[in-house]
Amino acid sequence: MGCLAIDLAEIVRANSRYFDELVDLIPPKFYLPADDNVEKQWVFGMTKREKREARRLTKEHSKKARRDRLDPEKFVTTLQVLQQRNEVAEAHAEKEEEDEEAKAEENGEGDAEQAPVAGTERVKSSQELRERLHKRIEAIRAERRINKARDWQERTKDASKKRKKSENKTTLANKRQKQGHKETGIVPVSSEKVPVASDMEFGRVKIDSQKRTLNRKSKEKLLEQATKLQKDIQDTEKGKDVASKHSWDAALSRASGQKVFDNPKLLRQSLKREHQRREKSAKKWQDRHDSEAQRAQEKQQTRASHIKERIDARKQRLIAKREKKLMRPGFEGRKAGFLNEAK
Amino acid sequence: SHETGEKIPRSFVIGRGKLPVLLRNLEQDLRKLMLPHTALHLKESGKNTLKDFVHVAGPLGVSHFVILSNTKNAPYMKVVRSPHGPTMTFKVHDFCLAADVARALLRYRAPPSIFKNPPLVVLNGFNPAEAHLKLVTIMFQNIFPVIDVKKVKLSLCQRVLLLNYDKDTKVIDFRHYAISAQPVGVSRGIRKLVQRTKIPDLRTLNDVSEFVTKSGYGSESEAENESSRVTLPQDYGRGNPASQQSAVKLHEIGPRMTLQLVKVEEGLCSGAVMFHEYGIEENKKKNKKKEEPVDDMDVDMDGEEQHEEEEEDDDADYYRQEVGEEPGEGKRNFTLLRQVPCF
Numbered sequence: 125m126g127c128l129a130i131d132l133a134e135i136v137r138a139n140s141r142y143f144d145e146l147v148d149l150i151p152p153k154f155y156l157p158a159d160d161n162v163e164k165q166w167v168f169g170m171t172k173r174e175k176r177e178a179r180r181l182t183k184e185h186s187k188k189a190r191r192d193r194l195d196p197e198k199f200v201t202t203l204q205v206l207q208q209r210n211e212v213a214e215a216h217a218e219k220e221e222e223d224e225e226a227k228a229e230e231n232g233e234g235d236a237e238q239a240p241v242a243g244t245e246r247v248k249s250s251q252e253l254r255e256r257l258h259k260r261i262e263a264i265r266a267e268r269r270i271n272k273a274r275d276w277q278e279r280t281k282d283a284s285k286k287r288k289k290s291e292n293k294t295t296l297a298n299k300r301q302k303q304g305h306k307e308t309g310i311v312p313v314s315s316e317k318v319p320v321a322s323d324m325e326f327g328r329v330k331i332d333s334q335k336r337t338l339n340r341k342s343k344e345k346l347l348e349q350a351t352k353l354q355k356d357i358q359d360t361e362k363g364k365d366v367a368s369k370h371s372w373d374a375a376l377s378r379a380s381g382q383k384v385f386d387n388p389k390l391l392r393q394s395l396k397r398e399h400q401r402r403e404k405s406a407k408k409w410q411d412r413h414d415s416e417a418q419r420a421q422e423k424q425q426t427r428a429s430h431i432k433e434r435i436d437a438r439k440q441r442l443i444a445k446r447e448k449k450l451m452r453p454g455f456e457g458r459k460a461g462f463l464n465e466a467k
Numbered sequence: 468s469h470e471t472g473e474k475i476p477r478s479f480v481i482g483r484g485k486l487p488v489l490l491r492n493l494e495q496d497l498r499k500l501m502l503p504h505t506a507l508h509l510k511e512s513g514k515n516t517l518k519d520f521v522h523v524a525g526p527l528g529v530s531h532f533v534i535l536s537n538t539k540n541a542p543y544m545k546v547v548r549s550p551h552g553p554t555m556t557f558k559v560h561d562f563c564l565a566a567d568v569a570r571a572l573l574r575y576r577a578p579p580s581i582f583k584n585p586p587l588v589v590l591n592g593f594n595p596a597e598a599h600l601k602l603v604t605i606m607f608q609n610i611f612p613v614i615d616v617k618k619v620k621l622s623l624c625q626r627v628l629l630l631n632y633d634k635d636t637k638v639i640d641f642r643h644y645a646i647s648a649q650p651v652g653v654s655r656g657i658r659k660l661v662q663r664t665k666i667p668d669l670r671t672l673n674d675v676s677e678f679v680t681k682s683g684y685g686s687e688s689e690a691e692n693e694s695s696r697v698t699l700p701q702d703y704g705r706g707n708p709a710s711q712q713s714a715v716k717l718h719e720i721g722p723r724m725t726l727q728l729v730k731v732e733e734g735l736c737s738g739a740v741m742f743h744e745y746g747i748e749e750n751k752k753k754n755k756k757k758e759e760p761v762d763d764m765d766v767d768m769d770g771e772e773q774h775e776e777e778e779e780d781d782d783a784d785y786y787r788q789e790v791g792e793e794p795g796e797g798k799r800n801f802t803l804l805r806q807v808p809c810f
Contacts (some may be wrong), residue, residue, distance in 0.1 A: 323591065323592055323593065323594060324589065324590070324591045325589070325590040325591075325593060325604050325608070326587070326588065326589055326590075326608075327587050327588040327589075327608055327611055327613075327614060328608045328609060328611075328613045328614065329613065329614050329615075329616055330473075330613045330614065330615045330616065367739075368741070371733050371739060371741050372598050372602075372741060374733070375552075375553035375602055375731070375733060375741065376598075376601065376602060376605055378548050378551065378552040378553060379548055379552065379553055379602055379605040379606045379609060380605050380608075380609050381473075381474070381476070381530075381609055384551075387551070
């Protein structure tokens with residue numbers, strides 16, 4: 125009989141869970157009865173202002189309700205709504221009971237039964253509470269110990285990992301790798317390796333910046349090489365082989381963007397052009413250099429003459445000023461002496 | 468470029484001779500393919516010779532030419548490295564324009580923003596042991612700028628050019644795709660919501676959960692390609708953040724071509740023939756013709772001079788060889804024989 129009882133309880137619980145889940149699937153609007161607490165407003169008895177106010181309130185309420193409905197944080201399932209409503213109802217019921225009791229007490233009816241029951245409940249509950257508190261403290265302490273042990277284990281693991289990493293870091297290759305992978309780019313994720321067919325080629329990709337070509341040979345050397353090549357080609361024995369090999373090499377390097385200097389005529393032209401350019405610039409410099417002394421002298425001359433002019437002009441001005449003072453009517457010029465003076 | 472410090476290769480796509488409308492459209496499609504480092508609105512007149520283009524290319528920094536020409540048999544495409552470089556001549560067996568591809572696909576997407584960055588290039592089946600194939604790979608790899616793996620932005624790699632060589636038929640497939648990435652492991656509805664700017668239409672749904680669960684988890688094609696899934700090292704557009712799995716999808720844009728390498732010459736449409744599909748011995752007459760003029764002509768600044776007659780002779784010889792009759796004998800001279808679009 126005892127076994128049966130346990131099974132029954134389980135069955136009942138399972139069924140209740142199932143029904144709860146079903147209920148949750150139904151939106152509360154369809155499952156729960158409409159809230160009776162909401163009063164239906166009697167519209168006809170209201171003034172215009174009241175009607176306006178009511179309309180505004182309903183609009184606000186509906187907006188708020190819509191936002192709450194769609195807000196994921198305020199999401200409540202049907203069951204929760206049901207529970208809330210039940211709680212509210214209970215609160216109301218309790219309040220009503222209390223009111224009734226108060227009324228009854230006022231009326232003179234006292235219920236002696238309730239007080240001791242309440243007292244024993246209170247005593248029982250305090251003991252229970254203390255026990256519960258102790259249990260809780262023990263549980264927390266146990267958890268703390270477990271967590272501490274786990275943390276300590278992890279810390280040791282991390283330390284060993286770090287040591288291993290530092291060992292790897294010090295090698296030179298890894299240093300270079302680190303440098304290379306500094307910028308984010310299409311560095312392929314190491315875990316995935318896409319299988320590529322062996323004869324598939326892709327566009328040109330620049331991975332490492334290589335040093336530029338170390339030495340560019342002078343044009344004279346290139347000319348020598350080119351003429352030598354021409355001679356080899358003319359040589360009938362191995363000429364064809366040399367010619368074909370060179371043409372393929374040249375074609376491949378030209379296609380990949382490198383310049384190939386194999387035409388002696390063009391090289392000679394370019395040498396000549398460079399030579400002419402140098403001569404021209406040397407000549408320009410020489411002319412400038414020669415004319416420099418002359419130009420400097422000319423400039424000094426003009427400068428000196430201008431200065432002299434200025435001084436002369438000043439002197440003339442001063443003389444004229446002095447003379448102007450003596451231009452009184454009847455006395456032109458300086459005193460020339462008495463008429464009787466012995467000359 | 469700023470990032471790699473190397474010169475960005477620029478190109479001209481030009482047509483020689485009178486091209487029919489379809490080839491002119493193909494020329495325009497090829498220009499779009501080579502964007503941004505090409506002259507999209509290059510104006511060429513019939514009187515311009517190759518020499519003019521070479522003279523202009525120097526100061527502008529243009530390094531490659533792609534030249535389309537037409538004969539009764541088939542159109543030909545030459546890829547040339549500018550000043551003295553090798554010339555590769557391809558015979559175009561079939562081609563489709565970008566407009567044909569657009570009409571054939573349900574959703575053709577080629578927004579102009581993807582043409583702001585150069586395409587990636589992938590070559591398959593080019594055995595590097597064979598010199599002419601190696602030259603083809605190097606040429607195509609260097610027509611587009613170098614990618615600095617460390618500094619490049621993954622979201623700027625939006626197009627790809629695929630070249631596939633079939634060694635039995637010796638034919639090269641030329642395809643042009645746009646790349647897009649889609650996040651993996653989310654339902655279609657959420658994926659679209661994240662990747663597009665469009666707000667979804669929830670009119671017919673009762674709840675947002677329906678929107679999430681409607682289209683099922685995972686798209687239909689997700690089971691297909693495990694190999695197209697990659698972990699992105701950088702963000703790629705909307706909804707594809709770094710270090711998350713994304714599926715890479717290709718959408719075809721742009722022209723399709725079936726090419727066959729016919730000839731490789733040493734110089735710019737001149738010089739010794741290094742490789743000929745139908746054997747150098749048989750075409751030795753042409754070789755001799757080429758070598759003499761180069762020595763006798765007045766050497767220009769670059770040492771190159773192109774005569775219009777030579778080009779026409781070249782085409783005439785081709786014509787003679789391919790078709791078996793003199794050019795100008797058949798009823799309609801120089802018409803394009805375009806085959807059915809290939810899918």
